[in-house]
Amino acid sequence: MAGAEYTLTGFDDFLERRHIVFVEPLPNTRICGICGVVPSRSVLLPCGHVLCQLCKGQIGEENPTCPLDRMMFEEANVVSVTFRQSHLEQHRVFCVAGGRKCGFSGKLCDLKAHLVKCGGDEAKCTKCQRYVARSVAVEHYVRCSAQTSARQTVSPTVNARAVQMLGAMKKDLERVRAWTSLEKVDQDAVVSGANILVECVANLERSFILEEAGGSEFSSLLSAVEKTAATAGPFRAASKPGIFVTTCEFRDVYDGCTALDEDEQNHIISTDTYTLAGYTFKLVCMFQKQDGEVVVSFSLYLRDGAWDDHVEWPFAKKLTMIISHPRDESKDVRLPVTIVNPKVLKKPPPETWNWGTWTTKEKWQDLELKGFVHNTNLYVNVEFE
Template identity: 25%
Template sequence: SGFSDALDWRPLLFQEAVIAQSACSLCGVVSRKAVKLSCAHAFCSDCHEDCVEQGSTCPLDRESFSEDDLIQLDVSDGYLGKRRVACWNVFSGCSFVGPVAGLLDHYKECKFHVVSCPRCSSSVLRSEIAGHCRNDCRVPPAKEAPTCSRALLDYDHIEKASDDLKQAMLKTSEDLMFLQTSLNQCCESVREGERRSTERLEAHSSALAEQIAGLAALCRTGFTEDRSVLDRVAVDIRNAMEAASVDSKLHFTQELCSQSERLVAITEQLFKSVRVCCGPEALHWYLEGWAGLKLRAFKSPQKAQSPPQYTSGYRVSQLIQLHKDGGRLRFGCFLEIHPGENDARLEWPFGKTFTLGILHPTDRRKVISCEEDASLSENKLPFQRPRDKHNRGYGNSFLTTADEIESGGFVRDDTLHLFLRLEP
């Protein structure tokens, strides 16, 4: 494409194998501008642009590439015009083989154009249609194929085509067997994933039930103790006031203030205990495919983003990043703010304290996390009200390393449990 209106997007029957080096390995188009990757595949400009948008990876062999690895393949009009091609009517008997520059002129004068008979609908050469109809649509005798021109009818080529067809059928059979094996593996993976999801759901349900029971017990115990202390203080004050003389009432008033301060302190302690147990609402994200993500990160930096969710009215998501630093992989965790339906009623810029981190799958006391106060950040851009898309992430670019995550037992069934919590 990109050469002329007459030839663009028309199939050409090239007779020279060298032209294949300039053809796109994906769409087969020979274009004016093309690039060749380090893996030896060539792409036209459109396919190359699409590959870059999909992560700079060759779709044929999954190898990554950079712009520095590309070799520019420029095809000029003169070069293309000299390449030898067969006529489009080669299957009708035309023996023309010549340069691309002369193909159109020949095609206009070619004697092997085929038309459909209006009476019997059979395909007949245009130059013979009149005689065909005069002879009551009897098929004329087959002409002897030229010995040098109509190579497609040559026995050797027919035999070669037959061998190629056999090889293609054999490869198709092998591909079908491979697809059947892949399908069986996929079904097994689905069943295994279902089993893991069921186990994880049961574990979380059990943990949630324990937390609810603990919260109820804590509330009952805390408020009972609080009420008991209040009753004792009230009885002591009433008895003391009844037995006291006028001169000693000042002393009892001071004692009352002391008891009141004690009661306030106990109530505040109870509130803190309930807050620690319940905590503000947390968003949970189960990142699957940890092993594959880590393997790709040794070649190029990798990112993963959770689905956006609402908390405290804000629509937010979590972003993690893995990139190589020497012989280790650095793990970063960030908060991203998305446009939401409540934005007009929320406070901007975002100024809450938030916590990002990783939860241990079995021991809830083991946590890798960081706390950030958005109101103290000098960089306010990530916390402005988002408009068309989510803001740039803000968090800790070096929360931990991949080795520390795995050695700490935070990976289970190739899954990482991450959380995000906003303080009220």
């Protein structure tokens, strides 16, 4: 295919920075002598050279000189030139998609309509992975003897998981949108909801990446990634779609342990007050002496809050507390809590704390030795499902 290729600029959106091969070369007066583009607006210098507006703007105002022949000129002698698109479109061009494999050779004004139906460009066969013209893609596929590439097929496992995740993401998005429409916005709830959506997207993307790595390896690779994924610091994303999570901090936890003596068999410390999914609460950690060892357990106490009229009562969410390792998420200790006492689940009266329900007990020495304490602080993540 003969012709002259130019880059157009300053015309309509379809042509902007489009590389077009013209059947006949354009006049030099239409082409920037420096960068070679064909602009809609240019300038003609007294020496006869043409520059686009961008290149002209790079010439200094003091003693302006043509960059091509170093001849000085005065601005008063510079002529502005306009190349109307209606004139440009009368020039004949070749197809920009099919190239030599497409027989189109017509006016530039007809190119856009041609591209809609052009079959001269190439597509990769999903069987043999070779490129063929789209105009014969169906015939080639029928005759192709190669096997369908496993990479082009998404397994039912991934499809089912994608549908499930997208459904959960839709519910979470609707929930976050409802919160933002309230007169007072619960920032913690919005952040938690956003974290859930980010986690869903990441998991969905990871599923397809693993599937692309090989269908037979999908399950094993997914398990490996989930096992090795670790988060630096105590902060955690939701463990699965539809879960709210926040990080609570117990400060100066060693004081709770050293407070135990012969007379005091248990000692309690608590966190600040937090809000999650519209519920207001605090966590309490109890240090106890048991069989010559110190053990700890945790409890969540609900109280009245600004969003009590917008959440469900009695409290019906599944509660899990997670003792979070500050450096290795795989060491986290999950403590599911079963709540049945109505005094724990009821809507709290004004200025009142509900009762709490304790988790199972963990040996304090084990938590210390495994590095759960960071700068005298212990971190516990709370999940509402």
